[in-house]
Amino acid sequence: MARAYDVDEVERKWQRHWAEEGTYEIDNDDPREKFYALCMYPYPSGPAHQGHVRNYTFGDLVVRYQTMLGKGVLSPIGFDSFGLPAENAAIKTGTHPRVFTDARIDELRASLTRLGAVYDWRREVHSHEPAYIKWTQLIFLRLWEAGLAYRAMAPVNWCPGCQTVLANEQVLGDGTCDRSGDVVERRDLEQWFFRITTYADELLYALDDLEWPERAKVMQRNWIGRSEGAEFDLQVEGRPDLSVRVFTTRPDTSFGMTYAVIAPEHPLVDELTTDAQRSAVEELRRRAAEETEIERMAEGDPSALDKRGAFTGSRVVNPFTGDPVPVYVADYVLMGYGTGAIMAVPAEDERDWAFATLHGLPIVRTVQPPGDWDANGGGAYTGDGVKINSDFLDGLDIVTAKARATEWLEERGLGERKVNYRLRDWLVSRQRFWGCPIPAVYCDEHGVVPVPEDQLPIVAPDDVEFLPTGQSPLSFHEGFLHTTCPVCGGPARRETDTMDTFVDSSWYFLRFCDPWSTDRPFDPEAARHFMPVDQYIGGIEHAILHLLYARFFTRALIDVGLAPGVDREPFKHYLAQGMIRMDGTKMSKSKGNLIAPEHYFDTVGADALRLFHLFAGPPFDDMDWSEQTEQVIEGCGRFLDRLWRTCLSEPDLRTGEQTDEDGAVRRAVHRTVADVTKDLERWSYNTAVAHCMELLNTVQRYARGSDGNGNTAGVHADVWNEGLNALLSLLAPLSPHVTAELWERRHPGEPSVHLQSWPTPDPELVRQETVTMVVQVNGKVRDRIEVDAGISEADAQEVALASAKVIEALDGATPTRIVSRPPRLVNIVV
RNA sequence: GCCCGGAUGGCGGAAUGGCAGACGCGGCGGCCUCAAAAGCCGCUGUCCGAAAGGGCGUGCGGGUUCGAGUCCCGCUCCGGGCACCA
Numbered sequence: 001m002a003r004a005y006d007v008d009e010v011e012r013k014w015q016r017h018w019a020e021e022g023t024y025e026i027d028n029d030d031p032r033e034k035f036y037a038l039c040m041y042p043y044p045s046g047p048a049h050q051g052h053v054r055n056y057t058f059g060d061l062v063v064r065y066q067t068m069l070g071k072g073v074l075s076p077i078g079f080d081s082f083g084l085p086a087e088n089a090a091i092k093t094g095t096h097p098r099v100f101t102d103a104r105i106d107e108l109r110a111s112l113t114r115l116g117a118v119y120d121w122r123r124e125v126h127s128h129e130p131a132y133i134k135w136t137q138l139i140f141l142r143l144w145e146a147g148l149a150y151r152a153m154a155p156v157n158w159c160p161g162c163q164t165v166l167a168n169e170q171v172l173g174d175g176t177c178d179r180s181g182d183v184v185e186r187r188d189l190e191q192w193f194f195r196i197t198t199y200a201d202e203l204l205y206a207l208d209d210l211e212w213p214e215r216a217k218v219m220q221r222n223w224i225g226r227s228e229g230a231e232f233d234l235q236v237e238g239r240p241d242l243s244v245r246v247f248t249t250r251p252d253t254s255f256g257m258t259y260a261v262i263a264p265e266h267p268l269v270d271e272l273t274t275d276a277q278r279s280a281v282e283e284l285r286r287r288a289a290e291e292t293e294i295e296r297m298a299e300g301d302p303s304a305l306d307k308r309g310a311f312t313g314s315r316v317v318n319p320f321t322g323d324p325v326p327v328y329v330a331d332y333v334l335m336g337y338g339t340g341a342i343m344a345v346p347a348e349d350e351r352d353w354a355f356a357t358l359h360g361l362p363i364v365r366t367v368q369p370p371g372d373w374d375a376n377g378g379g380a381y382t383g384d385g386v387k388i389n390s391d392f393l394d395g396l397d398i399v400t401a402k403a404r405a406t407e408w409l410e411e412r413g414l415g416e417r418k419v420n421y422r423l424r425d426w427l428v429s430r431q432r433f434w435g436c437p438i439p440a441v442y443c444d445e446h447g448v449v450p451v452p453e454d455q456l457p458i459v460a461p462d463d464v465e466f467l468p469t470g471q472s473p474l475s476f477h478e479g480f481l482h483t484t485c486p487v488c489g490g491p492a493r494r495e496t497d498t499m500d501t502f503v504d505s506s507w508y509f510l511r512f513c514d515p516w517s518t519d520r521p522f523d524p525e526a527a528r529h530f531m532p533v534d535q536y537i538g539g540i541e542h543a544i545l546h547l548l549y550a551r552f553f554t555r556a557l558i559d560v561g562l563a564p565g566v567d568r569e570p571f572k573h574y575l576a577q578g579m580i581r582m583d584g585t586k587m588s589k590s591k592g593n594l595i596a597p598e599h600y601f602d603t604v605g606a607d608a609l610r611l612f613h614l615f616a617g618p619p620f621d622d623m624d625w626s627e628q629t630e631q632v633i634e635g636c637g638r639f640l641d642r643l644w645r646t647c648l649s650e651p652d653l654r655t656g657e658q659t660d661e662d663g664a665v666r667r668a669v670h671r672t673v674a675d676v677t678k679d680l681e682r683w684s685y686n687t688a689v690a691h692c693m694e695l696l697n698t699v700q701r702y703a704r705g706s707d708g709n710g711n712t713a714g715v716h717a718d719v720w721n722e723g724l725n726a727l728l729s730l731l732a733p734l735s736p737h738v739t740a741e742l743w744e745r746r747h748p749g750e751p752s753v754h755l756q757s758w759p760t761p762d763p764e765l766v767r768q769e770t771v772t773m774v775v776q777v778n779g780k781v782r783d784r785i786e787v788d789a790g791i792s793e794a795d796a797q798e799v800a801l802a803s804a805k806v807i808e809a810l811d812g813a814t815p816t817r818i819v820s821r822p823p824r825l826v827n828i829v830v
Numbered sequence: 831g832c833c834c835g836g837a838u839g840g841c842g843g844a845a846u847g848g849c850a851g852a853c854g855c856g857g858c859g860g861c862c863u864c865a866a867a868a869g870c871c872g873c874u875g876u877c878c879g880a881a882a883g884g885g886c887g888u889g890c891g892g893g894u895u896c897g898a899g900u901c902c903c904g905c906u907c908c909g910g911g912c913a914c915c916a
Contacts, residue, residue: 002867002868214834214835215835215910218833218834218911219834219911219912222833222911222912225915227915227916229916246916247916248916249915249916250916261916331914332914333916334915334916336915337915337916338915338916341916342916344916345916349916350831350914351914351916352916354914420915420916421915422915540911543911544911615842615843615853615854616842616854617842617843618843621836621843622910623842624842626841626842627841628841628842628855628856629842629855631854631855631856632841632842632854632855634855635855636854639854641868641869642869645869686842686844686854687843687844687852687853689853689854690844690852690853690854691852691853692853693853693854694852694853697853704870772849773849774848774849776848776849776896776897778896778897779848779896779897780897781849784849816896817896818896819896821848824848824849825848825849825897827848827896829896829897
């Protein structure tokens, strides 16, 4: 595509200029009102792909726009540089993960620069650098000290193909590994956890005030999964010393409990199992233990599950009725939630209903279902209704009955109100090399002991062997492994596990506020100044994990004293950018290479590619990369060519009095300024581009009229300059290179367009003078009449009724009603 | 199964309850040119009509309203999230 200007030369010139001038560097004591613009820092995977381009184009637009608004914008960037791909590459090729990663960082940094994205590069951080590791480890120690980090036995995901433990997020919905496709196994290992559950309620309730996309908030709410109910003891029949505690969200249904269930892993299974039942129970437990996720899923959908279970031989007493009911062991009850035991009420719970019918257990309804319920298939009824068969609860609605039943338990000291969460503590141990080492040592005498802070950072040695053994290479490195106990000085062994990389990304935005700090993770004053992030941009795939962890971490850092006074919510606005798809699927790497941004930087240039990403559709929507995409990108290049030619054209300019056409063009200019400003404020980037295109069309038509073939009075110098200046300003955050170049050529020696103030529209000119008034008869448009924008209701009606087209449409009928919305519309109803 | 989104020309997409289809892509026609490319101008929802003009039209069926792409109720299809959490 032949271009109107040397795109490559212009873009490189300005990229160099911004870097040399330090235009977007900001000091911590900057006096301007702050604005913190942040894109999720990327995992360095090599040159940018189109997903990056989209993300960082949105972010850069915000940085430049807010700067022109006069804010002191903090625009940092860094790299999420720990992670499995680098370690896998090391196993495969022998290259050290750091060498591999540093090379990928250089590539991605170069891509971002070519995109024209601007940052305060002095603040760049890499999560694998000792200067960052040190503080991640210190934070770990402080959380440990505060009881927010602890060690416990836990089942973990083990991938036999990768020979390593996986993070939960690396296990797909069907229980397979997202890299190798192998079925993930469960293993019990002692692991490190962060006590995120302490903050469950706060993390839940604070969501209400966040300006986030609703679906992201809903995902977090579901993930936290708060449920209110009651917990109480079921006395084991004939065993006054033994009871089973259960949790229920439906204490109102207690009179309908016809059996109880405990999880196969429940500690009381052995005690409750009679000799006669032992072999059946053992068989069930064995199967449950061996069972993998995928095998359980294969049983079918939950509603039709074979509710496998075995009778223990014991009975417990229903405290409400005094009746004994049988206790079963069944794998549909999970040890990890609630108490690992339930009262089963088949009439009001679908799972219990399925189990009860399969095992021939009685069913007692305690809520009156609708009259046609059983006729329409029946089953468990979980809706609202009147309580029945429930003694003192009879006649009540469910909400009242729940409260009454809970009170009844509390009065008798049998149980109490209880809130449970689906959210579990965050398992942070990883049996990997390429992550932040956990700063702990094991001493035979003193157990697990924290590494003293003055010994940080603990950095992994370079001379390790990368083998797919399923253990961190650190555990074979004698020099690293052996140390001394900080308490007694005796021989001790280092922790060889590293931290989940989500730990690194849970506080990087705080480090950005003060990346130079050498005596603490960051200066709280700097964090107080810049936090919270005013605009956070990144993929919705991080809606739960990263965003939840970061919200937890910010609170935890405040509470352990590392960030006093900092806002407890790190991200005020979150723009969840949509994914780029090809053929309806998420982009694969091989396909992604075909549309590599570098190719477009070389051909149409970064400005046109940016404009395309902004123009293609709403930023939160997924985008299909199709055959047509190429042509749309070229269209964006054509637009910039026209901009170039128009800005540098030299029509004959006149001065003096302005004509009506001059006035019309001026009004178009000011309306565009108003429209684009509004669009940028509401993230409607595609319409902002459209409005700029419209204005260029208007200005071009205006100029062309003066070429001799139009019927205008020619181009007025003031109108011409006002129009082009506004257009270049409005486009500056969108296509920064070409606008900077054109501005410089039109205003030699003056400050760059990027240092100009964002234009403000003249309200007088934004207001329309005349408006096309629509006249409807019975809601159908019959005429369009140009009227004064300030027309009165009476005049509007008069004009409407005088219209020949309206008279014809009325055909002599008398209006029964006239709805007037001057100056836009009059609707005549007959 | 449950919970969110979404459905508008050939395509991407615009439209505070008030002119549906802005802007762009593609297509058609024209100008320029020896010719092509580039550029420029015009047309481009659909049906009827030579035209003027008119009918119909925002997934489907109802409703509210003077007026519905927009609000309400009931579906269909597509996308996403969660799926034995008691």
